[in-house]
Amino acid sequence: MATAKVNTVTENINLRYWQDGSYFKSWYPVCLSTDLAPGTIKGIDFLNSRIIAYRGPDGAPIVQSAYCPHLGADLSLGQMVEGEVRCPYHHWRFNAAGVCTLVPTLGRGLPTAKIQPYPVAERWGLIWVFNGHEPVGEVPTLLGVTEDDVIFRTIDMGLHNVESWIPITNALDFQHVKTVHGFPHDKDGSNFVFGPTSISFDFDVSHPTGAGKVFYQNTFSMRDFQPFPPGHFIMPTSNSPFPNWHHQFGVVAVLKSACPAEQVEALLATLLACLRQLNEEDSQIIGTIRFRPRGDAKLVKSDRALALMLDYYDRLPRGAPLD
Numbered sequence: 561m562a563t564a565k566v567n568t569v570t571e572n573i574n575l576r577y578w579q580d581g582s583y584f585k586s587w588y589p590v591c592l593s594t595d596l597a598p599g600t601i602k603g604i605d606f607l608n609s610r611i612i613a614y615r616g617p618d619g620a621p622i623v624q625s626a627y628c629p630h631l632g633a634d635l636s637l638g639q640m641v642e643g644e645v646r647c648p649y650h651h652w653r654f655n656a657a658g659v660c661t662l663v664p665t666l667g668r669g670l671p672t673a674k675i676q677p678y679p680v681a682e683r684w685g686l687i688w689v690f691n692g693h694e695p696v697g698e699v700p701t702l703l704g705v706t707e708d709d710v711i712f713r714t715i716d717m718g719l720h721n722v723e724s725w726i727p728i729t730n731a732l733d734f735q736h737v738k739t740v741h742g743f744p745h746d747k748d749g750s751n752f753v754f755g756p757t758s759i760s761f762d763f764d765v766s767h768p769t770g771a772g773k774v775f776y777q778n779t780f781s782m783r784d785f786q787p788f789p790p791g792h793f794i795m796p797t798s799n800s801p802f803p804n805w806h807h808q809f810g811v812v813a814v815l816k817s818a819c820p821a822e823q824v825e826a827l828l829a830t831l832l833a834c835l836r837q838l839n840e841e842d843s844q845i846i847g848t849i850r851f852r853p854r855g856d857a858k859l860v861k862s863d864r865a866l867a868l869m870l871d872y873y874d875r876l877p878r879g880a881p882l883d
């Protein structure tokens with residue numbers, strides 16, 4: 561858990577990546593699909609601000625900034641009334657576009673009073689939110705399959721006292737993959753394919769279909785890595801509720817065509833245990849790390865893949881929360 565020492569350490573990291581108050585523009589998972597019950601409003605800490613999430617009349621998720629433009633009440637304390645959000649304080653109402661449709665004391669709406677809607681998607685058992693008016697890049701996905709191809713499980717893995725981009729450096733820190741986790745994967749970055757918001761690569765020492773992809777700075781999607789048989793998927797991903805913390809979720813899946821039905825549950829349980837074990841093996845190191853800017857870190861030849869990842873981080877778009 562949080563200690564004064566850990567906070568001091570991670571604040572040093574913020575000087576490099578967060579000093580201008582911006583955050584990585586990214587698709588962030590903000591809650592489980594099952595967390596959004598029809599007719600209820602969920603409040604979520606997000607990028608050092610707050611959002612509300614609820615389902616519209618058609619069941620599709622809607623995400624908006626949480627603070628009422630009147631006097632700033634937290635709208636997650638309000639109610640859904642006739643498909644609209646009603647503020648708990650003076651009962652102003654806001655529609656799916658975020659526009660105030662009713663000020664009770666005026667008997668009409670106030671179109672200039674708005675809450676900010678966020679781009680939102682529902683995939684892999686998660687509600688995803690993009691912190692920009694127009695999404696840049698795709699919603700993170702399991703590699704090479706659709707939801708119909710697999711049986712998947714999605715879990716909430718809780719809050720952790722470190723920025724979300726730091727655990728994801730694990731994905732391409734191949735020294736640690738060997739030393740901490742004992743996996744044989746070894747890459748120098750020469751087969752990385754860089755997109756504007758992703759890094760893709762093949763595990764060529766593993767199964768022929770084995771691959772990994774980092775989406776933005778907060779998601780690592782991988783399939784078919786040793787020691788499991790082909791046809792499996794693991795995807796840790798997280799959001800940034802406030803500085804120095806991330807809220808992690810995990811998706812695991814097995815390919816329907818590759819796994820006998822009677823073995824699916826056991827394999828999913830094994831994959832979830834693997835995901836938790838990987839986290840556990842890293843947690844003490846990652847939770848206390850003092851990650852120096854590259855110019856001060858003694859990176860060596862075998863850190864090349866990681867160095868490429870840090871360059872990629874530098875190129876990722878940044879933006880403030882929309883409120």
Ligand code: FES
Nearest residue numbers: 628630631647650
């Ligand atoms: S603070 Fe929301 S209606 Fe007044």
Ligand SMILES: [Fe+2]
Nearest residue numbers: 730740838842
């Ligand atoms: Fe790790």
